Amino acid sequence: MPQIPETHQKVRFYQTGTLTVGNRLLDADHRSVQGTMDRSNSLDSGHRACQGCGEALGARFAIDAAMRATNNQLIAANATGCLEVFTTPYPETAWSIPWVHSLFGNAAAVGAGIAAALKAKGREDVRVIAQGGDGGTTDIGFGCLSGMFDRNDDVLYICYNNEAYMNTGVQRSSATPGAARTATTMPVGKDPGNAFNTGKSVPLIAMAHLIPYVATASVHDLHDLEHKVTKAMGIRGARYIELFVPCPLGWGSKPSDTVKIARLAVECGLYPMIEAQDGELTGVTKIRRQVPVGDYLKLQRRFAHVLKPANAHQLEQLQAIADRNIKKFSLIDEQGGQE
Amino acid sequence: MLKQVEGSHAVAEAVALCRPEVISAYPITPQTHIVEDLGLMVKAGAIENCEFLLVESEFGALSACIGSSATGARSYTATSSQGMLFMMEAVYNASGMGLPIVMTVGNRAIGAPINIWNDWGDSMSARDAGWVQLFVESNQQAVDVHIQAFRLAEQLSLPVMVCMDGFILTHSFSQVDIPDQKQVDEFLPPFEPRQVLDPSSPVSMGAMVGPEAFTEVRYLAHHKQMEALEFIPEQAAEFEKIFDRDSGGLxxxxxxxxxxxxxxxxxxxxxxxxxxxxxxxxxxxxxxxxxxxxxxxxxxxxxxxxxxxxxxxxxxxxxxxxxxxxxxxxxxxxxxxxxxxxxxxxxxxxxxxxxxxxxxxxxxxxxxxxxxxxxxxHDIHMDIVERELEREQAQRRSGSIAENILQDVGIVAAAKTI
CATH class of the missing domain: 3.40.50.920 (Rossmann fold)
Structure with a gap:
């Protein structure tokens, strides 16, 4: 079993605008899993994700980190969705780990069944991940997910949140933000795009189940993602990680902007990165300097209408949500000068 | 051993003798007593190395069995009526994936109007779902067929439904010969899956299949079911040899x-x-x-x-x-x-x-x-039907059919005569 440090070393490397570099600046045992020669390549090349897919990037880092943390004793259950479709058109598969897809809405229950089988067989060294997109998690798979939390099954559930049903052609999910254009929330009428005051926060709902570990992460900080996955795999019981994964196709963004958009979502306050244990908030990723939500929105065509003067009220609403998040989760230190 | 027991209890004992490794349970009448009894047996340690999952729905119940069966564990659940409909997507999925899950269906009508009593509407709703469906006549046969069902399922790598009339069998007490563990072990070998989720030999299961192969996949599902036509009588004959009872068959x-x-x-x-x-x-x-x-x-x-x-x-x-x-x-x-x-x-x-x-x-x-x-x-009261048809003809908003009929024949009608 590899030694996994309790905390991960922070490197400040803001000059490049990314946190994915900087591995060499870290102590050897803090370097990223993906940066090691013995990474498992769980989600291997040859899959059919779009250029710039945040989900493919996130899944590779998350599963490789889980593989390292479990000494490669890992089984994954996958919900129907992009991740399933682009990785496994028979007879090809991009997975080098035991992997099963059953249905859209049951990944958490299938994961629970796998964990139960392993327990019955005395193979609790083998660990289980269930994963899906936001539609498969926050909507259709929500009942099974809550059941898995309720029973505290020994499963890590990873939700790759790209804020809509991308696989079926970008329809609204309960993770779609206000004002966002989707195929079912078109930017027409007096309140274009998705309605405000709708949707739900599954991380907060997960916390309300008092499960041992809940975290949110974003693909701009893959080192943090690896750390959170590693931490999650060091805990038994039901765990939940929601990963923010920009979708160039669904969001109308440049494939080369995926990581940048993910970073801006966090830095504007719209996507807080938090950690919680047993229902208590235990950590937040601080923002050094809050960026205006407009900086985040302007890189995505799904929000193009928001930046028109006629819809200034929508921009204000989104900014207010970001500001509320910053206050609620204390995302900015007082000495940061924003409070 | 001869016992005077409830049908559900007899089934629970039979399932326990089959050494299940994962049982998932969601309550629905009239299946409840089966999973209650199994839950008790697992908790009391009477079934070794078995996980009992209390799930949030029938969809979760069968989905958990899909996960556990794919991991090589002998898996069992039970359902009835609306529960069968609620899990239907997983019903098709389990057979499509060739997972040898055994499920008891305590046969019950499907609503609306909601009705908890017996008919075969639930099993029939899944008749084309790719599961083997075995109907039993008595509680003795229910016991015997469950034991055969696990062997058949695992031999073919197909899920099997054991259909028993709700209440009439599940809730009735009768004399049942419960086999002993040695006999069952002789008849039912340990589960050897055709494909299994195992880190030492990773496979991808349940991936996408396009038009180029789907017809052949479906043909083979049909072919596999037709093979059961040979296995079922063979198995019944072997069962008779060990247990000395004619139980099962086509x-x-x-x-x-x-x-x-x-x-x-x-x-x-x-x-x-x-x-x-x-x-x-x-x-x-x-x-x-x-x-x-x-x-x-x-x-x-x-x-x-x-x-x-x-x-x-x-x-x-x-x-x-x-x-x-x-x-x-x-x-x-x-x-x-x-x-x-x-x-x-x-x-x-x-x-x-x-x-x-x-x-x-x-x-x-x-x-x-x-x-x-x-x-x-059979035994229909056409006068009641005709009265309702007249009402419907007389006015568009004639009310709920079920409610109207109960006004005619139920407690309300009885009260009117007092």
Whole structure:
């Protein structure tokens, strides 16, 4: 079993605008899993994700980190969705780990069944991940997910949140933000795009189940993602990680902007990165300097209408949500000068 | 060992003897007692190395079994009625993935109107789902067929439903011979999956298949089911050798050989029919019966061989394909299509309507005269139906059909007479 440090070393490397570099600046045992020669390549090349897919990037880092943390004793259950479709058109598969897809809405229950089988067989060294997109998690798979939390099954559930049903052609999910254009929330009428005051926060709902570990992460900080996955795999019981994964196709963004958009979502306050244990908030990723939500929105065509003067009220609403998040989760230190 | 037990308890004991590794449970009447008893046995340590999952829905129940079966664990669940419908997506998925899950269906009607009593609407809703469907006649047979179901499922890598009449079997106490562990172990070898989720030999299961292969995949699903037509009788014979009981098989004859009229049915109603048939035979009427024990796969050839000399067949079933008629009758007519046999379709016992010896005899006598309506609704009160049709004709907002009828025949009507 590899030694996994309790905390991960922070490197400040803001000059490049990314946190994915900087591995060499870290102590050897803090370097990223993906940066090691013995990474498992769980989600291997040859899959059919779009250029710039945040989900493919996130899944590779998350599963490789889980593989390292479990000494490669890992089984994954996958919900129907992009991740399933682009990785496994028979007879090809991009997975080098035991992997099963059953249905859209049951990944958490299938994961629970796998964990139960392993327990019955005395193979609790083998660990289980269930994963899906936001539609498969926050909507259709929500009942099974809550059941898995309720029973505290020994499963890590990873939700790759790209804020809509991308696989079926970008329809609204309960993770779609206000004002966002989707195929079912078109930017027409007096309140274009998705309605405000709708949707739900599954991380907060997960916390309300008092499960041992809940975290949110974003693909701009893959080192943090690896750390959170590693931490999650060091805990038994039901765990939940929601990963923010920009979708160039669904969001109308440049494939080369995926990581940048993910970073801006966090830095504007719209996507807080938090950690919680047993229902208590235990950590937040601080923002050094809050960026205006407009900086985040302007890189995505799904929000193009928001930046028109006629819809200034929508921009204000989104900014207010970001500001509320910053206050609620204390995302900015007082000495940061924003409070 | 002979025991005087409830049907559900007998089934729970039989499942326990099969050494299940994962049981998932969600309560729905009339299946509840089975999973309650299994839960107790797991908690008390009477079933070793078994996980008992209390899930949030029937969809979760079968989905958990999909995960556990794919991980190589012998997996079991039970359901009824609306529960079957709620898990239907997983029902198709389990068979498509070839996972040998065994599921008891405590047969119950499907709403609306909600009705907790027995008929076969639930199992029939899954008749094309790719599961083997075995119907049992008694609690003894329920015990025996569950043991055979695990072996059949694992041999074929297909899920098996054991269909037993809700309440009539699940909640009735009768004498049942519960086999001992040694016998069951001799009959049922440990589960060796065809494909398993295992880090030492990773596979991807349940991936996408396009038009280039889907037809062949479906053909093979059909082919595999048809193989069960050979395995089921073979297995019943082996079972008889070890347990000394004729239990299982594709069909069961109750004096149908040489009879002019043969009643074809499934499940426990044969228990009520048997004395009626023997009375009629005593009266010089040439009548026998057979039960279809394996509804899926449908034993076409066996039925043809048994029925080829019959003059007429009366199919009695507790289900209805709305807009078409009898489901078992439809299947049987297909099997007998080139024989000059009258096949009458009688539908009865819906939503738990009692089936009595007296009303069965009246119906059989009508059938023998070949003057049955198509389909014939057994023991229907047409005056009530007509009253409701009149109401509907009289005004557009005539109210809920079920409520109106209950006003006519239920407690309200009874109160009016006081």
């Amino acid at each position: 069909v069961k004859s109750f004096g149908c050989e040489g009879a002019e009229t043969v009643v074809v049915t499934m499940g426990s109603v044969i228990g009520t029919m048997k004395p009626v048939l023997s009375e009629m035979r005593d009266d010089g009427i040439s009548i026998g019966a057979l039960t279809v024990r394996s509804f899926r796969p449908f034993p076409k050839e066996t039925l043809r061989a048994l029925l080829k000399d019959a003059k007429r067949v009366i199919v009695f079933e507790k289900c209805l394909a709305v807009g078409m008629g009898g489901i078992l009758a439809m299947n049987l007519r297909m099997a007998l299509k080139d024989f000059p046999i009258h096949v009458h379709s009688a539908i009865g016992g819906l939503g738990g309507r009692p089936i009595t010896r007296a009303n069965l005899r009246r119906m059989f006598e009508k059938g023998i005269k070949d003057n049955m309506e198509e389909p014939h609704f």
